[in-house]
Amino acid sequence: MKLTLYVATIVLVGTTRAAALNPNNADCPADRRFLHDLKSLLRIHLGEKIIPPETDSSQWTRTVGGATFTRWGKTTCPKGNDVVYKGYAGGSHYQAKGGPGTTLCLPETPIYEKYTSEASDSYIYGTEYETDREASPLHRLDEDDVPCVVCQSHHKTSAIMVPARNECFAGWHLEYKGYLFGGSTAHTGSSDNVCVDSEAEVIPGGKTNTNGHLLYMIDAKCGALPCPPYVDGWELTCALCTK
Template sequence: MKLTLYAAIIVLVGVATVATLNQNNVDCPSDRRFLHDLKSLLRLHLGEKIIPLETDSPYWSSSGATFTRWGRTTCPKGNDVVYKGYAGGSHYQAKGGPGTTLCLPEAPIYEKHTSEVSESYIYGSEYQTDSKTSPLHRLYQDDVPCVVCQSHHKTSAIMVPARNECFPGWHLEYKGYLFGGGTGGTGPSDYVCVDSEAEAMPGGKANTNGHLLYMIDGKCGALPCPPYVDGWELTCALCTK
Protein backbone atom coordinates (compact mmCIF):
# COMPACT_ATOMS: atom_id res chain seq x y z
CA MET A 1 0.00 0.00 0.00
CA LYS A 2 2.84 2.39 0.91
CA LEU A 3 4.66 1.56 -2.31
CA THR A 4 1.53 2.20 -4.38
CA LEU A 5 0.99 5.55 -2.69
CA TYR A 6 4.66 6.41 -3.17
CA ALA A 7 4.45 5.56 -6.88
CA ALA A 8 1.30 7.63 -7.29
CA ILE A 9 2.95 10.64 -5.67
CA ILE A 10 5.99 10.38 -7.97
CA VAL A 11 3.76 10.14 -11.05
CA LEU A 12 1.71 13.17 -9.97
CA VAL A 13 4.86 15.20 -9.33
CA GLY A 14 6.19 14.19 -12.74
CA VAL A 15 2.98 15.12 -14.57
CA ALA A 16 2.81 18.43 -12.71
CA THR A 17 6.42 19.16 -13.64
CA VAL A 18 5.77 18.48 -17.32
CA ALA A 19 2.60 20.61 -17.24
CA THR A 20 4.57 23.48 -15.71
CA LEU A 21 7.39 23.23 -18.25
CA ASN A 22 5.00 22.97 -21.18
CA GLN A 23 2.09 25.33 -20.51
CA ASN A 24 1.25 25.85 -24.20
CA ASN A 25 0.02 22.26 -24.65
CA VAL A 26 2.56 21.66 -27.41
CA ASP A 27 3.78 18.14 -28.15
CA CYS A 28 7.31 18.29 -26.79
CA PRO A 29 9.74 15.37 -27.32
CA SER A 30 11.68 16.23 -24.15
CA ASP A 31 8.47 16.07 -22.09
CA ARG A 32 7.52 12.71 -23.59
CA ARG A 33 11.04 11.45 -22.92
CA PHE A 34 10.81 12.64 -19.30
CA LEU A 35 7.53 10.78 -18.70
CA HIS A 36 8.87 7.67 -20.44
CA ASP A 37 12.03 7.68 -18.31
CA LEU A 38 9.96 8.31 -15.17
CA LYS A 39 7.77 5.28 -15.86
CA SER A 40 10.84 3.15 -16.57
CA LEU A 41 12.49 4.19 -13.29
CA LEU A 42 9.31 3.39 -11.38
CA ARG A 43 9.23 -0.09 -12.90
CA LEU A 44 12.91 -0.50 -12.07
CA HIS A 45 12.58 0.42 -8.38
CA LEU A 46 9.01 -0.62 -7.60
CA GLY A 47 8.51 -3.57 -9.95
CA GLU A 48 6.11 -4.30 -12.79
CA LYS A 49 3.34 -5.22 -10.33
CA ILE A 50 3.07 -1.56 -9.32
CA ILE A 51 3.00 -0.28 -12.91
CA PRO A 52 1.98 -3.33 -14.97
CA LEU A 53 2.75 -3.75 -18.65
CA GLU A 54 -0.14 -3.41 -21.09
CA THR A 55 -1.73 -6.66 -22.23
CA ASP A 56 -4.35 -7.39 -24.84
CA SER A 57 -6.06 -10.02 -22.70
CA PRO A 58 -6.46 -10.74 -18.98
CA TYR A 59 -5.61 -14.38 -19.72
CA TRP A 60 -1.89 -14.91 -20.21
CA SER A 61 -1.06 -17.82 -22.48
CA SER A 62 1.95 -19.94 -21.57
CA SER A 63 2.21 -21.75 -24.91
CA GLY A 64 1.67 -19.08 -27.55
CA ALA A 65 4.38 -18.13 -30.05
CA THR A 66 6.64 -15.22 -29.11
CA PHE A 67 8.15 -12.66 -31.47
CA THR A 68 9.71 -9.21 -31.41
CA ARG A 69 8.03 -6.27 -33.11
CA TRP A 70 10.84 -3.90 -34.05
CA GLY A 71 10.07 -0.19 -34.21
CA ARG A 72 6.87 -0.32 -32.14
CA THR A 73 5.84 -0.34 -28.47
CA THR A 74 2.51 -2.15 -28.85
CA CYS A 75 1.70 -5.69 -29.99
CA PRO A 76 -0.68 -6.56 -32.84
CA LYS A 77 -4.22 -7.50 -31.84
CA GLY A 78 -4.42 -11.06 -30.51
CA ASN A 79 -1.07 -10.82 -28.70
CA ASP A 80 0.03 -9.86 -25.20
CA VAL A 81 3.00 -7.67 -24.31
CA VAL A 82 5.76 -9.68 -22.65
CA TYR A 83 7.88 -6.55 -22.26
CA LYS A 84 8.70 -3.29 -24.03
CA GLY A 85 12.15 -1.84 -24.45
CA TYR A 86 14.98 -0.54 -26.59
CA ALA A 87 16.66 -2.12 -29.60
CA GLY A 88 20.40 -2.52 -29.13
CA GLY A 89 23.52 -4.30 -30.34
CA SER A 90 27.24 -4.01 -30.97
CA HIS A 91 28.83 -0.74 -32.11
CA TYR A 92 28.81 -0.34 -35.87
CA GLN A 93 32.61 0.11 -35.90
CA ALA A 94 33.42 -2.77 -33.56
CA LYS A 95 35.85 -5.34 -34.99
CA GLY A 96 34.20 -8.14 -33.05
CA GLY A 97 31.49 -8.83 -30.54
CA PRO A 98 28.00 -10.34 -30.79
CA GLY A 99 26.09 -9.87 -34.03
CA THR A 100 22.56 -10.17 -32.66
CA THR A 101 20.16 -7.26 -32.27
CA LEU A 102 18.45 -7.49 -28.87
CA CYS A 103 15.27 -6.00 -27.43
CA LEU A 104 16.51 -4.70 -24.08
CA PRO A 105 13.79 -4.27 -21.40
CA GLU A 106 12.89 -0.90 -19.92
CA ALA A 107 13.70 -2.02 -16.38
CA PRO A 108 17.04 -3.90 -16.18
CA ILE A 109 17.95 -5.83 -13.04
CA TYR A 110 21.59 -5.72 -11.98
CA GLU A 111 23.47 -7.96 -9.55
CA LYS A 112 27.23 -7.91 -8.93
CA HIS A 113 28.94 -5.24 -10.99
CA THR A 114 32.19 -3.35 -11.46
CA SER A 115 33.13 0.01 -12.93
CA GLU A 116 36.26 -1.44 -14.54
CA VAL A 117 36.58 -1.35 -18.34
CA SER A 118 34.88 -4.22 -20.17
CA GLU A 119 35.86 -5.82 -23.47
CA SER A 120 32.29 -5.97 -24.75
CA TYR A 121 29.56 -3.33 -24.89
CA ILE A 122 25.99 -2.96 -26.12
CA TYR A 123 24.65 0.25 -27.65
CA GLY A 124 21.19 1.53 -28.44
CA SER A 125 20.01 1.30 -32.04
CA GLU A 126 19.37 4.23 -34.40
CA TYR A 127 17.48 4.39 -37.67
CA GLN A 128 19.88 5.29 -40.51
CA THR A 129 17.25 6.21 -43.11
CA ASP A 130 19.16 9.24 -44.34
CA SER A 131 17.94 9.11 -47.95
CA LYS A 132 15.15 11.67 -48.43
CA THR A 133 13.24 9.16 -50.55
CA SER A 134 13.51 6.39 -47.94
CA PRO A 135 10.12 5.04 -46.80
CA LEU A 136 11.05 5.79 -43.17
CA HIS A 137 13.17 8.92 -43.67
CA ARG A 138 11.17 10.77 -40.98
CA LEU A 139 12.86 8.52 -38.39
CA TYR A 140 16.45 9.32 -39.43
CA GLN A 141 18.75 9.34 -36.34
CA ASP A 142 15.84 8.41 -34.03
CA ASP A 143 16.32 5.68 -31.41
CA VAL A 144 14.56 2.37 -32.08
CA PRO A 145 11.92 0.97 -29.69
CA CYS A 146 10.80 -2.66 -29.59
CA VAL A 147 8.28 -4.92 -27.91
CA VAL A 148 8.27 -8.68 -27.32
CA CYS A 149 4.84 -10.21 -27.94
CA GLN A 150 3.17 -13.52 -27.15
CA SER A 151 0.28 -14.82 -29.24
CA HIS A 152 -2.96 -15.93 -27.62
CA HIS A 153 -3.42 -18.93 -29.90
CA LYS A 154 -0.63 -19.20 -32.53
CA THR A 155 2.23 -21.56 -31.69
CA SER A 156 4.83 -20.76 -34.39
CA ALA A 157 6.33 -17.48 -35.60
CA ILE A 158 8.67 -16.74 -38.52
CA MET A 159 10.09 -13.63 -40.13
CA VAL A 160 9.84 -13.82 -43.93
CA PRO A 161 12.30 -11.51 -45.75
CA ALA A 162 11.54 -9.90 -49.12
CA ARG A 163 7.75 -10.25 -48.71
CA ASN A 164 5.10 -8.10 -47.03
CA GLU A 165 2.57 -10.94 -47.18
CA CYS A 166 2.60 -14.35 -45.50
CA PHE A 167 2.51 -17.65 -47.34
CA PRO A 168 -0.82 -19.52 -47.41
CA GLY A 169 -1.81 -20.93 -44.03
CA TRP A 170 0.09 -18.27 -42.07
CA HIS A 171 -1.30 -15.17 -40.32
CA LEU A 172 0.27 -11.72 -40.82
CA GLU A 173 1.12 -10.05 -37.48
CA TYR A 174 2.87 -7.06 -39.03
CA LYS A 175 4.72 -6.09 -42.19
CA GLY A 176 7.64 -3.78 -42.69
CA TYR A 177 11.11 -3.33 -44.15
CA LEU A 178 14.23 -5.41 -43.70
CA PHE A 179 16.98 -3.62 -41.73
CA GLY A 180 20.52 -4.53 -40.75
CA GLY A 181 24.01 -3.16 -40.22
CA GLY A 182 25.69 -1.09 -42.92
CA THR A 183 28.20 -2.80 -45.21
CA GLY A 184 30.55 0.16 -44.66
CA GLY A 185 30.80 -0.56 -40.95
CA THR A 186 33.16 -3.05 -39.37
CA GLY A 187 30.82 -4.27 -36.63
CA PRO A 188 28.75 -7.48 -36.78
CA SER A 189 24.98 -7.35 -37.23
CA ASP A 190 21.92 -9.36 -38.14
CA TYR A 191 18.64 -8.75 -39.95
CA VAL A 192 15.49 -7.45 -38.26
CA CYS A 193 12.01 -6.69 -39.61
CA VAL A 194 11.13 -3.08 -38.72
CA ASP A 195 7.41 -2.26 -38.75
CA SER A 196 6.26 -0.20 -41.76
CA GLU A 197 4.50 2.10 -39.26
CA ALA A 198 7.61 2.37 -37.10
CA GLU A 199 7.87 4.76 -34.18
CA ALA A 200 10.77 6.40 -32.37
CA MET A 201 11.84 6.50 -28.75
CA PRO A 202 10.56 9.75 -27.16
CA GLY A 203 13.17 12.50 -27.28
CA GLY A 204 15.82 10.22 -28.76
CA LYS A 205 16.66 12.06 -31.99
CA ALA A 206 20.42 12.48 -31.63
CA ASN A 207 23.35 11.36 -33.76
CA THR A 208 25.09 9.16 -31.19
CA ASN A 209 26.15 6.47 -33.71
CA GLY A 210 26.05 3.32 -31.61
CA HIS A 211 24.26 0.32 -33.11
CA LEU A 212 23.04 1.44 -36.53
CA LEU A 213 20.21 -0.04 -38.61
CA TYR A 214 20.03 0.54 -42.37
CA MET A 215 17.39 -0.48 -44.86
CA ILE A 216 18.49 -3.49 -46.92
CA ASP A 217 18.62 -3.25 -50.72
CA GLY A 218 18.68 -6.27 -52.99
CA LYS A 219 21.79 -6.63 -55.18
CA CYS A 220 21.72 -8.52 -58.45
CA GLY A 221 24.29 -11.23 -59.19
CA ALA A 222 23.88 -14.54 -57.45
CA LEU A 223 20.54 -13.06 -56.39
CA PRO A 224 18.39 -13.45 -59.54
CA CYS A 225 16.99 -10.30 -61.16
CA PRO A 226 14.16 -10.67 -61.97
CA PRO A 227 12.32 -11.47 -59.79
CA TYR A 228 14.44 -9.26 -57.49
CA VAL A 229 15.16 -5.65 -58.49
CA ASP A 230 18.63 -4.20 -58.05
CA GLY A 231 18.74 -1.45 -55.43
CA TRP A 232 15.15 -1.74 -54.23
CA GLU A 233 14.48 -1.81 -50.47
CA LEU A 234 13.42 -5.25 -49.30
CA THR A 235 10.21 -5.75 -47.36
CA CYS A 236 9.50 -8.30 -44.63
CA ALA A 237 6.62 -9.93 -42.81
CA LEU A 238 6.21 -11.41 -39.35
CA CYS A 239 3.92 -14.43 -39.66
CA THR A 240 2.36 -16.78 -37.12
CA LYS A 241 0.54 -20.09 -37.36
Protein backbone atom coordinates in the same frame (compact mmCIF):
# COMPACT_ATOMS: atom_id res chain seq x y z
CA MET B 1 5.85 1.07 2.89
CA LYS B 2 2.85 3.43 3.03
CA LEU B 3 5.01 6.27 1.71
CA THR B 4 6.27 4.08 -1.11
CA LEU B 5 2.73 3.17 -2.13
CA TYR B 6 1.69 6.81 -1.90
CA VAL B 7 4.52 7.95 -4.20
CA ALA B 8 3.77 5.18 -6.68
CA THR B 9 0.07 6.07 -6.72
CA ILE B 10 0.79 9.76 -7.32
CA VAL B 11 3.06 8.96 -10.27
CA LEU B 12 0.61 6.55 -11.88
CA VAL B 13 -2.40 8.84 -11.42
CA GLY B 14 -0.48 11.82 -12.75
CA THR B 15 0.75 10.08 -15.87
CA THR B 16 -2.69 8.58 -16.52
CA ARG B 17 -4.32 11.99 -16.34
CA ALA B 18 -1.65 13.51 -18.56
CA ALA B 19 -2.20 10.80 -21.16
CA ALA B 20 -5.98 11.42 -21.06
CA LEU B 21 -5.52 15.17 -21.58
CA ASN B 22 -3.04 14.70 -24.41
CA PRO B 23 -3.59 11.22 -25.90
CA ASN B 24 -1.43 11.83 -28.96
CA ASN B 25 1.52 13.26 -27.01
CA ALA B 26 2.49 15.10 -30.16
CA ASP B 27 3.65 18.37 -28.66
CA CYS B 28 5.78 17.34 -25.69
CA PRO B 29 8.34 14.60 -26.48
CA ALA B 30 10.71 15.90 -23.79
CA ASP B 31 7.97 15.64 -21.15
CA ARG B 32 7.07 12.14 -22.28
CA ARG B 33 10.72 11.09 -22.14
CA PHE B 34 11.03 12.55 -18.61
CA LEU B 35 7.91 10.75 -17.35
CA HIS B 36 9.05 7.52 -19.00
CA ASP B 37 12.49 7.73 -17.37
CA LEU B 38 10.92 8.63 -14.01
CA LYS B 39 8.65 5.59 -14.07
CA SER B 40 11.56 3.36 -15.08
CA LEU B 41 13.67 4.59 -12.15
CA LEU B 42 10.79 4.14 -9.73
CA ARG B 43 10.27 0.57 -10.96
CA ILE B 44 13.94 -0.15 -10.30
CA HIS B 45 13.94 1.28 -6.77
CA LEU B 46 10.38 0.49 -5.67
CA GLY B 47 9.88 -2.78 -7.52
CA GLU B 48 7.71 -3.82 -10.44
CA LYS B 49 5.00 -5.13 -8.13
CA ILE B 50 4.34 -1.55 -7.04
CA ILE B 51 4.76 0.13 -10.44
CA PRO B 52 4.26 -2.63 -13.02
CA PRO B 53 5.61 -2.28 -16.58
CA GLU B 54 3.08 -0.90 -19.05
CA THR B 55 1.27 -3.32 -21.32
CA ASP B 56 -1.52 -2.94 -23.84
CA SER B 57 -3.68 -5.61 -22.23
CA SER B 58 -5.68 -4.82 -19.09
CA GLN B 59 -5.79 -8.55 -18.34
CA TRP B 60 -2.92 -10.80 -19.37
CA THR B 61 -4.16 -13.59 -21.60
CA ARG B 62 -2.42 -16.68 -20.34
CA THR B 63 -1.90 -19.17 -23.15
CA VAL B 64 0.31 -22.23 -22.99
CA GLY B 65 2.57 -22.48 -26.02
CA GLY B 66 1.67 -19.12 -27.59
CA ALA B 67 4.18 -18.03 -30.26
CA THR B 68 6.45 -15.13 -29.33
CA PHE B 69 8.04 -12.57 -31.66
CA THR B 70 9.63 -9.13 -31.58
CA ARG B 71 7.98 -6.22 -33.34
CA TRP B 72 10.79 -3.82 -34.27
CA GLY B 73 10.03 -0.12 -34.40
CA LYS B 74 6.79 -0.32 -32.40
CA THR B 75 5.66 -0.18 -28.77
CA THR B 76 2.37 -2.06 -29.22
CA CYS B 77 1.57 -5.60 -30.32
CA PRO B 78 -0.78 -6.51 -33.19
CA LYS B 79 -4.33 -7.44 -32.28
CA GLY B 80 -4.53 -10.97 -30.90
CA ASN B 81 -1.23 -10.72 -29.03
CA ASP B 82 -0.19 -9.70 -25.54
CA VAL B 83 2.74 -7.48 -24.64
CA VAL B 84 5.45 -9.47 -22.87
CA TYR B 85 7.56 -6.34 -22.47
CA LYS B 86 8.48 -3.11 -24.27
CA GLY B 87 11.95 -1.72 -24.64
CA TYR B 88 14.81 -0.44 -26.75
CA ALA B 89 16.60 -2.06 -29.68
CA GLY B 90 20.33 -2.55 -29.01
CA GLY B 91 23.43 -4.28 -30.32
CA SER B 92 27.15 -4.04 -30.95
CA HIS B 93 28.79 -0.78 -32.06
CA TYR B 94 28.85 -0.30 -35.83
CA GLN B 95 32.65 0.02 -35.81
CA ALA B 96 33.38 -2.89 -33.47
CA LYS B 97 35.76 -5.51 -34.88
CA GLY B 98 34.06 -8.26 -32.92
CA GLY B 99 31.19 -8.83 -30.53
CA PRO B 100 27.73 -10.38 -30.91
CA GLY B 101 25.88 -9.82 -34.14
CA THR B 102 22.39 -10.11 -32.68
CA THR B 103 19.99 -7.18 -32.32
CA LEU B 104 18.29 -7.40 -28.92
CA CYS B 105 15.09 -5.92 -27.54
CA LEU B 106 16.30 -4.58 -24.18
CA PRO B 107 13.55 -4.13 -21.53
CA GLU B 108 12.68 -0.70 -20.18
CA THR B 109 13.50 -1.79 -16.65
CA PRO B 110 16.83 -3.63 -16.27
CA ILE B 111 17.62 -5.55 -13.08
CA TYR B 112 21.23 -5.57 -11.91
CA GLU B 113 22.92 -7.90 -9.44
CA LYS B 114 26.67 -7.78 -8.82
CA TYR B 115 28.44 -5.13 -10.89
CA THR B 116 31.65 -3.15 -11.26
CA SER B 117 32.47 0.18 -12.88
CA GLU B 118 35.67 -1.24 -14.41
CA ALA B 119 35.81 -1.25 -18.21
CA SER B 120 34.57 -4.33 -20.04
CA ASP B 121 35.63 -5.77 -23.40
CA SER B 122 32.04 -6.13 -24.56
CA TYR B 123 29.37 -3.45 -24.79
CA ILE B 124 25.81 -3.02 -26.01
CA TYR B 125 24.61 0.22 -27.60
CA GLY B 126 21.22 1.63 -28.38
CA THR B 127 20.06 1.40 -31.98
CA GLU B 128 19.44 4.24 -34.44
CA TYR B 129 17.65 4.28 -37.77
CA GLU B 130 19.95 5.26 -40.65
CA THR B 131 17.56 6.29 -43.42
CA ASP B 132 19.24 9.43 -44.69
CA ARG B 133 18.36 8.91 -48.35
CA GLU B 134 15.57 11.37 -49.11
CA ALA B 135 13.74 8.84 -51.27
CA SER B 136 13.87 6.20 -48.53
CA PRO B 137 10.40 4.89 -47.55
CA LEU B 138 11.22 5.64 -43.88
CA HIS B 139 13.37 8.75 -44.33
CA ARG B 140 11.46 10.53 -41.53
CA LEU B 141 13.06 8.17 -38.99
CA ASP B 142 16.66 9.10 -39.77
CA GLU B 143 18.87 9.30 -36.63
CA ASP B 144 15.95 8.49 -34.31
CA ASP B 145 16.29 5.74 -31.69
CA VAL B 146 14.52 2.43 -32.24
CA PRO B 147 11.84 1.06 -29.88
CA CYS B 148 10.69 -2.55 -29.79
CA VAL B 149 8.12 -4.79 -28.15
CA VAL B 150 8.08 -8.55 -27.52
CA CYS B 151 4.67 -10.10 -28.17
CA GLN B 152 2.97 -13.40 -27.37
CA SER B 153 0.16 -14.70 -29.53
CA HIS B 154 -3.12 -15.75 -27.97
CA HIS B 155 -3.54 -18.79 -30.18
CA LYS B 156 -0.73 -19.16 -32.74
CA THR B 157 2.14 -21.52 -31.89
CA SER B 158 4.73 -20.69 -34.59
CA ALA B 159 6.22 -17.39 -35.77
CA ILE B 160 8.58 -16.70 -38.70
CA MET B 161 10.02 -13.60 -40.32
CA VAL B 162 9.79 -13.82 -44.12
CA PRO B 163 12.29 -11.56 -45.94
CA ALA B 164 11.57 -9.93 -49.32
CA ARG B 165 7.79 -10.25 -48.94
CA ASN B 166 5.14 -8.09 -47.28
CA GLU B 167 2.60 -10.90 -47.43
CA CYS B 168 2.57 -14.31 -45.78
CA PHE B 169 2.43 -17.62 -47.59
CA ALA B 170 -0.83 -19.59 -47.68
CA GLY B 171 -1.90 -20.87 -44.28
CA TRP B 172 0.00 -18.21 -42.33
CA HIS B 173 -1.37 -15.08 -40.62
CA LEU B 174 0.24 -11.65 -41.11
CA GLU B 175 1.06 -9.98 -37.78
CA TYR B 176 2.84 -7.01 -39.31
CA LYS B 177 4.75 -6.02 -42.44
CA GLY B 178 7.67 -3.70 -42.98
CA TYR B 179 11.15 -3.32 -44.40
CA LEU B 180 14.26 -5.42 -43.91
CA PHE B 181 17.00 -3.64 -41.95
CA GLY B 182 20.55 -4.57 -40.97
CA GLY B 183 24.04 -3.21 -40.46
CA SER B 184 26.00 -1.52 -43.24
CA THR B 185 28.33 -3.77 -45.26
CA ALA B 186 30.81 -0.86 -45.20
CA HIS B 187 31.18 -1.12 -41.42
CA THR B 188 33.22 -3.55 -39.35
CA GLY B 189 30.59 -4.18 -36.68
CA SER B 190 28.56 -7.39 -36.60
CA SER B 191 24.84 -7.23 -37.30
CA ASP B 192 21.81 -9.30 -38.22
CA ASN B 193 18.58 -8.79 -40.16
CA VAL B 194 15.44 -7.44 -38.49
CA CYS B 195 11.98 -6.62 -39.82
CA VAL B 196 11.11 -3.00 -38.95
CA ASP B 197 7.41 -2.17 -39.02
CA SER B 198 6.34 -0.08 -42.04
CA GLU B 199 4.57 2.27 -39.60
CA ALA B 200 7.60 2.45 -37.32
CA GLU B 201 7.73 4.69 -34.27
CA VAL B 202 10.67 6.30 -32.46
CA ILE B 203 11.81 6.65 -28.86
CA PRO B 204 10.77 10.17 -27.76
CA GLY B 205 13.68 12.57 -27.37
CA GLY B 206 16.12 10.29 -29.22
CA LYS B 207 16.82 12.29 -32.38
CA THR B 208 20.45 13.01 -31.40
CA ASN B 209 22.99 11.34 -33.68
CA THR B 210 24.99 9.19 -31.22
CA ASN B 211 26.06 6.45 -33.67
CA GLY B 212 25.98 3.28 -31.59
CA HIS B 213 24.25 0.26 -33.12
CA LEU B 214 22.97 1.27 -36.57
CA LEU B 215 20.25 -0.13 -38.81
CA TYR B 216 20.09 0.51 -42.55
CA MET B 217 17.47 -0.49 -45.09
CA ILE B 218 18.68 -3.50 -47.09
CA ASP B 219 18.71 -3.39 -50.90
CA ALA B 220 18.75 -6.33 -53.27
CA LYS B 221 22.02 -6.82 -55.21
CA CYS B 222 21.93 -8.75 -58.45
CA GLY B 223 24.50 -11.44 -59.20
CA ALA B 224 24.10 -14.75 -57.46
CA LEU B 225 20.72 -13.29 -56.48
CA PRO B 226 18.57 -13.71 -59.62
CA CYS B 227 17.21 -10.56 -61.26
CA PRO B 228 14.41 -10.83 -62.08
CA PRO B 229 12.51 -11.57 -59.91
CA TYR B 230 14.66 -9.37 -57.63
CA VAL B 231 15.49 -5.81 -58.69
CA ASP B 232 18.94 -4.34 -58.13
CA GLY B 233 18.92 -1.52 -55.57
CA TRP B 234 15.31 -1.84 -54.46
CA GLU B 235 14.60 -1.88 -50.71
CA LEU B 236 13.51 -5.30 -49.49
CA THR B 237 10.28 -5.76 -47.58
CA CYS B 238 9.51 -8.28 -44.85
CA ALA B 239 6.60 -9.90 -43.05
CA LEU B 240 6.13 -11.40 -39.59
CA CYS B 241 3.85 -14.40 -39.91
CA THR B 242 2.25 -16.74 -37.37
CA LYS B 243 0.45 -20.06 -37.57
